[in-house]
Structure formats: structure tokens, C-alpha cells
Amino acid sequence: MSSSDVARQGQERNARPLSLSGHVGFDSLPDQLVSKSTNQGFCFNILCIGETGIGKSTLMDTLFNTNFENFESSHFEPRVKLRAQTYDLQESNVRLKLTIVNTVGFGDQMNKQESYQHVVDYIDTQFESYLQEELKIKRALHNYHDSRIHACLYFIAPSGHSLKSLDLVTMKKLDSKVNIIPVIAKADTISKSELHKFKIKIMSELVSNGVQIYQFPTDDETVSKINTSMNGHLPFAVVGSTEEVKIGNKMVKARQYPWGVVQVENENHCDFVKLREMLICVNMEDLREQTHTRHYELYRRCKLEEMGFKDTDPESKPVSLQETYEAKRQEFLLELQRREEEMRQMFVQRVKEKEAELKEAERELQGKFEQLKRLHADEKSKLDDKRKSLEDEMNSFSKKKAAAELLQGQSLSANSNIKKDKDRKNSGFM
Amino acid sequence: MADTAKTTHPQPAGRPEKGAEFGYVGIDAILEQMRRKAMKQGFELNIMVVGQSGLGKSTLINTLFKSKVSRRSVMPSDEERIPKTIEIKSVSHDIEEKGVRMKLTVIDTPGFGDQINNENCWQPIMKFINEQYEQYLQEEINISRKKRIPDSRVHCCIYFIPPTGHCLRPIDIEFMRHLSKVVNIVPVIAKADTLTLEERDFFKQKIREDLRVNEIEVYPQKEFDEDSEDRMINDKIREMIPFAVVGSDQEYQVNGKRLLGRKTRWGTVEVENTAHCEFAYLRDLLIRTHMQNLKDITSSIHYEVYRVRRLNENNTHPSDQPNGHSNGVPTHEVLSHEM
Numbered sequence: 001m002s003s004s005d006v007a008r009q010g011q012e013r014n015a016r017p018l019s020l021s022g023h024v025g026f027d028s029l030p031d032q033l034v035s036k037s038t039n040q041g042f043c044f045n046i047l048c049i050g051e052t053g054i055g056k057s058t059l060m061d062t063l064f065n066t067n068f069e070n071f072e073s074s075h076f077e078p079r080v081k082l083r084a085q086t087y088d089l090q091e092s093n094v095r096l097k098l099t100i101v102n103t104v105g106f107g108d109q110m111n112k113q114e115s116y117q118h119v120v121d122y123i124d125t126q127f128e129s130y131l132q133e134e135l136k137i138k139r140a141l142h143n144y145h146d147s148r149i150h151a152c153l154y155f156i157a158p159s160g161h162s163l164k165s166l167d168l169v170t171m172k173k174l175d176s177k178v179n180i181i182p183v184i185a186k187a188d189t190i191s192k193s194e195l196h197k198f199k200i201k202i203m204s205e206l207v208s209n210g211v212q213i214y215q216f217p218t219d220d221e222t223v224s225k226i227n228t229s230m231n232g233h234l235p236f237a238v239v240g241s242t243e244e245v246k247i248g249n250k251m252v253k254a255r256q257y258p259w260g261v262v263q264v265e266n267e268n269h270c271d272f273v274k275l276r277e278m279l280i281c282v283n284m285e286d287l288r289e290q291t292h293t294r295h296y297e298l299y300r301r302c303k304l305e306e307m308g309f310k311d312t313d314p315e316s317k318p319v320s321l322q323e324t325y326e327a328k329r330q331e332f333l334l335e336l337q338r339r340e341e342e343m344r345q346m347f348v349q350r351v352k353e354k355e356a357e358l359k360e361a362e363r364e365l366q367g368k369f370e371q372l373k374r375l376h377a378d379e380k381s382k383l384d385d386k387r388k389s390l391e392d393e394m395n396s397f398s399k400k401k402a403a404a405e406l407l408q409g410q411s412l413s414a415n416s417n418i419k420k421d422k423d424r425k426n427s428g429f430m
Numbered sequence: 431m432a433d434t435a436k437t438t439h440p441q442p443a444g445r446p447e448k449g450a451e452f453g454y455v456g457i458d459a460i461l462e463q464m465r466r467k468a469m470k471q472g473f474e475l476n477i478m479v480v481g482q483s484g485l486g487k488s489t490l491i492n493t494l495f496k497s498k499v500s501r502r503s504v505m506p507s508d509e510e511r512i513p514k515t516i517e518i519k520s521v522s523h524d525i526e527e528k529g530v531r532m533k534l535t536v537i538d539t540p541g542f543g544d545q546i547n548n549e550n551c552w553q554p555i556m557k558f559i560n561e562q563y564e565q566y567l568q569e570e571i572n573i574s575r576k577k578r579i580p581d582s583r584v585h586c587c588i589y590f591i592p593p594t595g596h597c598l599r600p601i602d603i604e605f606m607r608h609l610s611k612v613v614n615i616v617p618v619i620a621k622a623d624t625l626t627l628e629e630r631d632f633f634k635q636k637i638r639e640d641l642r643v644n645e646i647e648v649y650p651q652k653e654f655d656e657d658s659e660d661r662m663i664n665d666k667i668r669e670m671i672p673f674a675v676v677g678s679d680q681e682y683q684v685n686g687k688r689l690l691g692r693k694t695r696w697g698t699v700e701v702e703n704t705a706h707c708e709f710a711y712l713r714d715l716l717i718r719t720h721m722q723n724l725k726d727i728t729s730s731i732h733y734e735v736y737r738v739r740r741l742n743e744n745n746t747h748p749s750d751q752p753n754g755h756s757n758g759v760p761t762h763e764v765l766s767h768e769m
Contacts, residue, residue: 015522015533022496025718027528029473030465032722039656042460065455091457137741142730220470281456285463293577304573 041095043146044284045126047082047178048100049119049170050155051107054185059153059240060100062253062264063276064089067242068100077105080118084147099147107166116170123149123177127299134300148296150287151214151279152178155185156235160194162201171211177295179214179287181279182206187237187270188255188262195237202235216278217286230278236271239264472531474581475721476562478613479536480555480605481590482543485620490588490677491536493690493701494713498679499523499536516541516554537584543601552605559584559613563736583733585724586649586716587613590620591637591672595629598640606646612732614649614724616716617641622674622707623692623699630674637672648672650720654727667715673708676701 048056052075061068068087084101101122106115126148133144154171156163171180182202184190190198206213213234216227241264245254253264264272279287308328479487491499499521522535537558542551562583569579587609591602598606606615617637619625625633641648648671650664678701681688690701701709716724 015524015535018495018497018499018523018525018534020496020525020527024494024496024525024527025713026473026475026525026532026721027530028718029530029532029721030468032719033468034461034465036722036726037464038461042457063455089455089457091455094458094461096457096460137738139734142726220466222466276456281459282463284460285467289467297575301573 038093038095040142041097043097043099044288045099045101045147045149045151047103047119047123047149047152048155049103049106049152049174050185051157052077052105054155054157055240056102056153056155056185058242059155059183059185059238061242062240062272063279064098075105075108077108079109080105080115082118082122097145101149112166115166116173119170120173120177123174124299127177127296128303130296131300131303148291149178150284150291152180154180154182156182156202158184158186158189158198158237160190160198162198163205168205168209168211171206171213172209175212176298179290179295180211181214181275182235183275184235184237186239188239188257190237199233199235199237214287214290216283223282226282227278230274233271233274236275236278238272238275239270240272469529469531471578472533474533474535475725476535476537476582476584476586477716478539478555478559478584478587479590480539480542480587481620482592483540485590485592486677487538487588487590487620489679490590490618490620490675490709492679493677493709494716495523495525495534497523497525499534515545516551518554518558535582548601551601552608555605556608556612559587559609560736563612563733564740566733567737567740581725581729583728584613585728587615589615589617591617593619593621593624593633593674595625595633597633597636603640603644603646606641606648607644610646610648612736614651614727614732615646616649616712617672618712619672619674621676623676625674634670634672634674649724649727651727654731667711670708670711673712673715675709675712676707677709 046060048060050056057068066087066089068085081104082101083104084099086097086099089096089098103119106119109115130144130146130148133139133141152174154167154174156167171182174180184195184198184202187195216223216231218224218228218231239255239262241253241255241262243253243255244251245256245261245263247254247261247263252266255262255264263269267273477491479491481487488499517540519538519540520535521538522533525532525534539555542555545551566579566581566583569575589602589606591598606617609615619630619633619637622630647653650667652664652668655661655664676692676699678690678692678699680690680692682691682693682698684691684698684700689698689703692699692701700706704710
């Protein structure tokens with residue numbers, strides 16, 4: 001930056017410019033910053049949108065020079081799904097946590113009206129979880145694994161004519177939420193002249209429909225030249241391949257056809273190198289920054305406004321977030337209280353009903369008990385009667401028996417008396 | 431719907447040498463991108479100096495940044511004017527070195543420790559520091575907020591200990607005890623050229639003992655060491671604090687070289703000579719190695735503590751005392767100046 005900029009900024013920020021008379025040493029600050037970031041590691045999330053079989057996974061493999069263990073998806077998905085996979089990559093001393101999100105089943109349904117919605121929802125969910133973390137009271141932002149999508153590669157089918165309506169609709173819905181980089185997939189099916197016309201057609205359609213794709217930044221002098229020229233090559237026509245073919249005496253990534261070999265890293269054959277250059281080598285940090293300062297802030301603003309927070313109230317006086325938050329909280333607490341009261345009432349009601357039921361049951365039981373008791377008493381009295389009568393019978397029987405015995409005894413003694421008399425008589429007679 | 435992410439570790443096929451056509455992805459180019467972005471944005475640093483008048487605070491700042499940061503021609507000299515209360519004076523400067531631009535803000539506290547009754551002398555300073563946190567917090571919770579929130583939070587507070595040679599005074603202990611919880615404190619022994627090396631070592635030991643007994647954690651705080659490498663480096667620093675410094679903005683000829691120093695009849699104290707005083711260590715710590723760390727600890731730890739306390743205040747009943755880092759000032763209303 002020139003000294004005039006320094007002076008201008010000094011005026012803006014109420015700071016006077018000062019000249020140093022010796023080496024202080026704070027020029028090591030960028031190094032300190034970089035070493036801190038290296039220790040923490042970096043995070044980058046790419047979203048690939050495109051029809052099934054258009055070459056998304058192959059391109060990712062080619063771009064990052066590894067095999068991401070993808071498997072082919074079927075064409076019969078009922079709904080668009082998103083599959084996210086996270087990888088830890090390392091090159092020299094830089095560790096990158098790369099998340100690749102692929103759409104599954106995009107463009108396969110008969111009715112594609114809802115296709116873009118799932119993608120939009122996914123992107124919003126990532127923003128939402130970051131917002132939640134930021135709004136927490138006890139938060140850990142520097143340790144947070146940032147899952148917001150930093151770049152969206154939109155794969156355009158190489159028809160050679162123009163964009164499909166699904167493409168236009170999807171990109172229109174996404175352009176305010178994510179950095180869109182359109183690429184023409186399987187570019188080896190288009191000839192050079194057709195490609196040129198195709199690119200012009202695509203860009204003009206995007207412009208006329210008001211779709212804002214990601215522009216590589218041109219404000220920094222070190223990269224503005226290369227970025228401006230690359231902006232003119234959009235959308236990049238790419239070819240992906242993980243197979244290697246021997247050309248000359250080197251093994252290069254290429255696709256072999258009977259009529260020739262398409263070399264992936266040959267700039268005459270396709271724009272793959274340009275894509276890699278732009279996406280990774282030159283603008284990765286800018287993509288992350290745009291996501292954070294533009295798309296995320298927009299989301300945050302809309303979300304908070306939706307929830308009813310404002311910076312200024314209808315009289316244009318600044319309203320603090322806390323006051324609104326307090327008011328909302330009070331509302332919420334009142335609502336909770338009301339619900340609690342309702343539930344309590346319901347509970348009391350139920351208890352009363354149950355009580356009544358139980359009382360009823362108790363009464364019934366009591367009634368039954370009484371009845372049984374009565375029956376029992378009846379039976380008892382009956383039995384008593386019977387016993388009494390039995391006893392009476394026994395008594396009378398025993399009386400009779402006693403009388404009979406007495407009689408018998410008497411008669412016996414009479415007999416014996418008679419006998420004795422007889423004997424006496426007999427003996428007396430003798 | 432997104433499935434949950436799973437982490438795998440594919441073999442990194444990238445070769446480290448740049449320019450190799452085959453196998454190079456370019457992930458490490460992000461370091462260069464970050465550096466570019468940082469250089470473009472510039473840096474901010476806010477240093478506060480606290481100490482009694484006459485301890486050489488302004489001179490030390492001038493020596494640290496090799497320029498007339500405090501313009502004594504503008505400020506009345508210290509003998510003429512001793513402020514009735516503690517003032518907080520904040521002056522910003524734009525400095526640039528080898529393409530790196532920095533906005534340096536020096537916050538001076540004239541009047542600290544100069545009154546007859548110095549009780550609660552730390553309160554205005556605490557209030558100022560909390561005000562900066564409050565300002566940042568308000569900006570952060572706005573609906574539409576700026577791209578870069580201006581950072582006026584105090585990153586480092588240099589506390590000047592007078593070279594008595596005995597131990598810490600009550601005012602020192604009080605101040606550091608309260609403020610070490612909200613800001614990074616770097617204690618230094620001012621005007622260390624009045625102490626011999628043995629006296630200096632004894633004094634330092636005594637100070638470290640006092641700090642330990644009063645449970646005062648000065649920078650670099652033990653609890654924020656991230657890994658064993660950090661701990662090793664910081665342990666070496668902790669063995670040396672407080673740094674015994676001498677400041678000077680005048681150059682003298684010593685052994686054919688022009689050096690910053692203080693000339694006396696019995697010799698010249700060279701400021702940047704580590705055998706004479708520890709200014710070079712202080713400068714290296716503050717500027718060359720730990721500047722980013724100071725800012726990180728301020729923003730991710732001290733500021734977060736403030737934020738938690740502030741946001742919790744709205745939830746708990748005002749009569750509850752916030753637990754954790756308490757500053758001793760009764761908080762019965764949600765007003766920043768009473769925190």
C-alpha cells in the first residue's frame with residue numbers, strides 16, 4: 001500500500017502516521033499469524049452440484065490427487081440427497097480439513113421442482129449451526145469445525161446449446177447463499193469452436209437472468225491480473241481422470257480414446273489447470289472470507305430480522321439486541337408459564353376424575369362387601385340353626401338313649417332281681 | 431438431507447516441492463494467500479502502560495517502537511502537572527515496516543498511584559478496559575455489522591514496578607490482582623539501572639514469590655499454554671519475568687557504534703545489550719514472537735469471559751453475584767461503568 005493510503009487511513013482512524021528510526025521487528029507479525037493458522041489447520045468445504053454421472057467425484061479425485069473412495073449412485077433416487085464426507089489432507093506442513101458435499105440424485109427425478117430446495121436447506125443448516133455457536137453464551141469459535149460451504153461447483157452438462165432451466169433455477173436460488181463457480185463437465189465431448197460459443201451463451205444467459213456467480217477478486221495487485229484473465233474464461237471446461245497414460249516418457253492423467261488422448265493437465269485440452277489454480281492456489285482464502293463476510297452475514301441478518309430483532313425500532317432509535325432479546329425472552333417465559341398453568345389445570349382435572357372413578361369403585365366394592373357380609377351372616381345363622389337343631393336332636397337322642405338305657409337297666413335289674421328271686425326261689429325251693 | 435460426515439485419511443499424494451508438475455495440488459498456497467490478506471488488512475495493537483509518574487513509561491514506549499510515540503513537547507512535563515484523578519489517554523499511530531502496516535494505540539494512565547489516597551486506583555482502568563470489551567460486544571451483536579469490527583480492546587498492559595529492590599508494594603499487588611483477570615499483564619522493573627545484578631535477581635525472586643502467593647497470573651499465563659512446545663518456551667519466559675528494563679531514546683557512541691543508551695559518568699548503559707538490561711527480551715516477547723498470541727488470548731479468552739458474564743447478567747436476577755471472575759465492584763445494574 002502506498003504512503004498516501006497510509007495517510008488516508010490514518011485520517012479515517014484518527015491515527016497519525018509515524019516513521020520508525022530503526023528496525024522494530026513487527027514485520028514478523030504475518031509470520032506469527034501464519035504459524036498460528038498452520039498449527040490450527042485449515043478448513044475448506046466444497047459443494048458439487050450436478051446430475052448423476054456427470055463426473056463430480058472424478059473431478060474431486062483429480063483435483064486433490066487422491067482417491068476419495070466414492071461409489072456410484074443409482075439413477076433412481078426418489079429425492080435429492082446430499083452426502084458430505086470429510087477428509088484430512090496434508091501437503092508439506094499444511095493440514096487441510098476438506099469436506100466434499102455431493103448431491104445424489106440431482107436431476108434424476110421426473111418432477112424436479114423440489115430439487116434445489118434440499119440443497120438450499122443444507123446450506124442454510126450449516127449457516128444455522130454456525131450462528132447457533134456464535135450466539136451461545138459459552139462458545140468456542142476458534143475450535144469450531146466450520147462446515148459452511150465455501151465454494152459451490154455447479155456442473156453444467158455439455159449439451160453445447162445452453163443452460164437447462166433446472167440449472168438456471170438452481171443457480172438463481174443459490175447465488176446469494178454461496179460462491180458459485182460454474183464448470184462445464186466432460187468437456188472432451190465438445191469441440192473447441194462449439195465450446196467457445198457455449199461459454200458465451202452460458203455467460204449471457206447467466207447475466208440476463210441476474211445470476212451472480214463468484215468473481216475472482218481483482219483488487220489486490222499481486223493477483224488481479226491473473227484473476228481478471230481467468231474471469232474471462234468462466235465457466236471452466238473441465239475433464240477429470242484418475243487414470244494415467246504414458247505420453248512421451250511421462251505418465252500423465254488422461255483419458256484415452258481410439259482417436260487420441262485427452263490430457264487433463266494440458267491447458268490446450270481443457271481448463272482443469274485453470275480451475276485448480278483459481279480454486280486452490282490463488283483464491284481459497286478469498287472464498288472462505290467471502291463466505292464468512294458476505295453470505296453468512298446476509299443469512300445472519302435475515303435470520304435475526306425474521307426472529308424479530310432489529311437494530312432500530314419504528315422511531316429509528318437504536319434498539320439494542322439485548323432489549324429485544326429480553327423482551328422476547330419475557331414473552332417466551334410468559335408463554336411457558338401459560339402452558340405450565342394449562343398443563344397443571346389439566347392435571348388437576350384428570351386427578352379429580354380419577355378420584356371420582358376410584359371413589360365410585362370403592363363404593364361398589366363396599367356394597368359388594370356388605371352384601372357378602374350379609375350373605376355370610378345369613379349362612380352363619382342358618383348354619384347355627386342347623387347346628388342347634390342338630391344339637392337338639394342329639395340331646396333328645398341322648399335323652400332317649402339314656403331313658404332307654406335306664407329302662408333297660410331297670411328291666412335288667414328287674415330281670416336279675418327276678419332271676420335272683422328265681423334263683424332264690426329255686427334255691428329256696430331246694 | 432445430508433448424511434453425517436465421516437472422516438477418512440486418504441494417502442496424501444502431493445509432493446512438497448513447488449513447481450513439480452505431477453502430484454502437486456497447491457494446498458500450501460493458502461499460507462501465501464493468508465499472508466497477502468493480512469498484509470492488505472493491516473494489524474492493530476493496543477498497549478496500555480501503567481505506573482507512577484517518573485518511571486519512564488513514555489521513554490520505554492519510544493524505545494520499543496523506535497520513534498517519538500509520546501510527544502512530550504505536547505504534553506506538559508510531569509513535574510508541572512500531576513492529575514487530580516487518574517486519566518486515560520489513548521493515542522493512535524500508524525506505523526509501517528517492510529510492507530506491514532500496524533495501527534498502534536498506546537494508552538497512557540497519568541495519575542496512577544500519584545494521589546495520597548490510592549485506594550481503588552485500579553477502578554478507572556478496569557472501567558476503561560471493560561468499556562472497550564463492551565464496545566466490541568455491542569458491535570458484534572448488531573444485526574448489520576461491519577466487515578471488520580474495529581478492535582480497541584487492550585491487548586497488553588505493561589505494569590511498571592519501581593526499583594525498590596525489596597518486594598511488591600500493596601498498590602502493585604492490588605492492581606495486578608484485579609487486572610490480571612481481565613487483561614494480559616506484563617510486569618517490568620522500571621529504571622533497572624539502579625539495581626546491581628544481585629539486587630536485581632533477589633528483587634525478581636521476591637516479586638515472583640509475591641505473585642505466586644497472591645495467585646496473580648501474569649502473561650504468559652500457565653493455563654493458556656497450548657502444547658508442550660508452548661509450555662517450554664513460556665516456561666523460559668516465566669523464569670525471567672519481571673523484565674528489568676532501561677529505556678532511552680538517545681544514541682551514544684560506544685565502541686565505534688551508535689547505540690541507544692544512558693550515559694553516566696561511570697559508564698554507558700546500553701539498552702539493547704542483554705548483559706546490561708532485559709529490554710531486548712521484552713521487545714522480542716512483545717513484538718517479535720508473542721504479539722499475535724497476546725491478541726489471541728485477549729480475544730478468545732478475556733473477551734469471552736467478559737461476554738459470558740455480560741450475557742449471563744441478563745438472565746440471572748440482578749441481585750445475584752456473578753461467580754467466576756469477579757472484580758469486586760458491586761454489579762447492581764447492567765451499566766458498563768459499574769462493572
